[in-house]
Amino acid sequence: FCPNYTPRRNDPHYGLSPDLLSLQPRLPTVVKVQASSDVFSSTSKKEAASLANPSARSVAVFSLMDSLGKKNRSFAVQHLENDPDYQRLEKRDKAFARLLFSTVERRQGQIDKVVSSFTRSNKSQKIKAADRLCRSAISIGAAQILFLGVAEHAAIHDTVEVLRMHPKIKISKPQINFVNAILRNVQRKGMVELETNTTIYDNIEPWLAKEWIETYGEEKAKVIAEASMGQSPIFISVKRDSQSNEAQHEEKLKRIRDCFSTAGGGDEATILPHGSIEIPKHQNFGGVSQWPLYKDGEWWVQDPSASLPAIALHNALCKLEDNQQKKEAMHIVDLCSAPGGKTSQLCSFGFGKVTAIEVSKKRIRPLQENMARLKMEEKCEIVVADGREWIPSDDSNPVYGVLADVPCSATGVGSRRPDVLRKQADVLEELLTTQRELAVHAADDILAVGGTMVYATCSLLKQESEDQVKWLLSRQDGAVMETDPIMRGEIPGFDDAIDENGWLRVLPGILSGSLKYCDGFFVARLKRIR
Numbered sequence: 021f022c023p024n025y026t027p028r029r030n031d032p033h034y035g036l037s038p039d040l041l042s043l044q045p046r047l048p049t050v051v052k053v054q055a056s057s058d059v060f061s062s063t064s065k066k067e068a069a070s071l072a073n074p075s076a077r078s079v080a081v082f083s084l085m086d087s088l089g090k091k092n093r094s095f096a097v098q099h100l101e102n103d104p105d106y107q108r109l110e111k112r113d114k115a116f117a118r119l120l121f122s123t124v125e126r127r128q129g130q131i132d133k134v135v136s137s138f139t140r141s142n143k144s145q146k147i148k149a150a151d152r153l154c155r156s157a158i159s160i161g162a163a164q165i166l167f168l169g170v171a172e173h174a175a176i177h178d179t180v181e182v183l184r185m186h187p188k189i190k191i192s193k194p195q196i197n198f199v200n201a202i203l204r205n206v207q208r209k210g211m212v213e214l215e216t217n218t219t220i221y222d223n224i225e226p227w228l229a230k231e232w233i234e235t236y237g238e239e240k241a242k243v244i245a246e247a248s249m250g251q252s253p254i255f256i257s258v259k260r261d262s263q264s265n266e267a268q269h270e271e272k273l274k275r276i277r278d279c280f281s282t283a284g285g286g287d288e289a290t291i292l293p294h295g296s297i298e299i300p301k302h303q304n305f306g307g308v309s310q311w312p313l314y315k316d317g318e319w320w321v322q323d324p325s326a327s328l329p330a331i332a333l334h335n336a337l338c339k340l341e342d343n344q345q346k347k348e349a350m351h352i353v354d355l356c357s358a359p360g361g362k363t364s365q366l367c368s369f370g371f372g373k374v375t376a377i378e379v380s381k382k383r384i385r386p387l388q389e390n391m392a393r394l395k396m397e398e399k400c401e402i403v404v405a406d407g408r409e410w411i412p413s414d415d416s417n418p419v420y421g422v423l424a425d426v427p428c429s430a431t432g433v434g435s436r437r438p439d440v441l442r443k444q445a446d447v448l449e450e451l452l453t454t455q456r457e458l459a460v461h462a463a464d465d466i467l468a469v470g471g472t473m474v475y476a477t478c479s480l481l482k483q484e485s486e487d488q489v490k491w492l493l494s495r496q497d498g499a500v501m502e503t504d505p506i507m508r509g510e511i512p513g514f515d516d517a518i519d520e521n522g523w524l525r526v527l528p529g530i531l532s533g534s535l536k537y538c539d540g541f542f543v544a545r546l547k548r549i550r
């Protein structure tokens with residue numbers, strides 16, 4: 021995940037800000053599949069209610085209205101973030117505005133279904149700004165009633181009042197009465213409607229839901245869908261000091277954990293068995309750049325499952341090190357590298373040289389900034405190039421490790437990017453071709469015989485993941501590859517994600533403890549044997 025956690029447009033790993041994360045509740049331990057509103061615990065409902073205030077509401081409503089008018093509203097919460105009024109809000113109000121906005125974004129399908137049961141639709145009508153404003157107020161009001169348990173007065177009255185506050189759009193009395201009447205209906209009968217006539221899948225594109233059900237079965241698919249509606253906690257990966265051994269790194273992890281716990285007023289940060297640190301959700305440190313030791317470049321934000329590909333590669337190359345080459349001399353290629361979470365890990369592991377390839381000039385900048393903040397510039401050669409064409413120039417130092425974290429549908433990160441759950445199926449075709457071309461080029465033209473390639477996606481679709489690796493292994497021309505299976509106990513906490521092929525298939529909502537809420541990921545480790 022993005023090391024400095026700065027929101028960026030078109031970033032498939034785009035994350036919600038910590039302001040929101042500090043408010044967003046986690047899913048309950050036992051996920052209630054049908055009663056979607058139960059996703060929010062009663063404590064969080066109280067919290068949401070106590071934080072409510074009209075200025076946060078008006079910002080959320082106006083910004084939602086604005087985003088409805090945009091042609092490309094893929095990740096609508098970006099409109100909120102870019103809204104100058106939002107920037108001016110106090111930290112807590114900002115968090116509440118985001119909570120409102122992102123709840124609508126995640127639950128729009130269910131909200132629309134409940135609301136439409138109380139309205140007569142008139143789809144042919146051209147939507148005017150005033151209608152969009154009313155529609156936004158209804159969605160924001162309904163989200164408070166259906167999913168956030170905000171008290172009636174605040175959810176209805178204060179939201180309706182927002183309609184009168186718009187500086188440019190004049191709303192008529194009948195329109196105000198209409199919004200008020202709909203929200204009163206939602207208050208009276210909405211929960212029953214929600215529970216009897218909607219399902220979690222109303223928020224997800226039908227083709228995607230169908231894929232999940234076909235691949236993972238009804239039960240798991242529902243758990244995945246529920247987990248995708250919640251918000252994952254924040255995790256960080258900690259930089260290894262050069263020359264430090266495991267014991268010294270563990271000491272460092274404890275120091276950093278304690279820093280976060282102290283700064284968070286006793287709310288404990290937790291070191292996970294594989295090495296990530298979970299940051300307690302209620303800590304209110306402000307933006308990530310204000311968090312302890314950020315400026316010292318000691319850590320970067322990274323989901324635990326996003327850290328797996330580099331760990332798997334490192335483990336394999338440590339074995340190789342014993343036999344053939346010293347780690348400090350090894351040349352590793354990160355083929356699709358921005359914004360740089362995995363590049364940071366590879367540099368931190370102490371490989372001799374890490375070449376980070378990235379095709380997007382725009383995404384190179386955050387990668388460079390991250391490397392500079394983490395003081396890893398010297399270790400890392402950043403190259404703007406197409407990973408399907410780049411070849412190493414130095415024959416004297418063959419590449420023994422390639423990480424191919426290929427561009428994908430990002431359907432495993434729905435909890436951070438609700439828009440990925442609304443992608444159309446036709447985005448897949450081009451991605452599938454690019455993934456194959458990247459994997460083939462990495463295997464045939466970059467990786468040395470005896471070296472290891474890790475193929476990874478943050479996708480829940482087997483077409484982009486398992487099927488691609490099966491295809492790569494079955495090729496008759498080009499490099500001959502075989503699976504180097506991930507072993508039980510190799511990456512603590514992830515044994516249950518190892519499939520029958522020795523590949524990692526992490527599903528949101530399935531693992532235990534803190535890992536329950538991590539992103540969906542796929543990781544296959546392959547060795548070039550000829």
Ligand SMILES: C[S@@+](CC[C@H](N)C(=O)[O-])C[C@H]1O[C@@H](n2cnc3c(N)ncnc32)[C@H](O)[C@@H]1O
Nearest residue numbers: 356357358359360361362379380406407425427
């Ligand atoms: C899943 S993201 C990589 C995330 C990154 N590994 C990390 O951990 O932060 C995929 C990246 O591949 C880049 N990309 C897409 N097509 C590419 C290509 N042909 N060559 C190199 N990079 C490509 C995208 O711009 C995107 O930054």
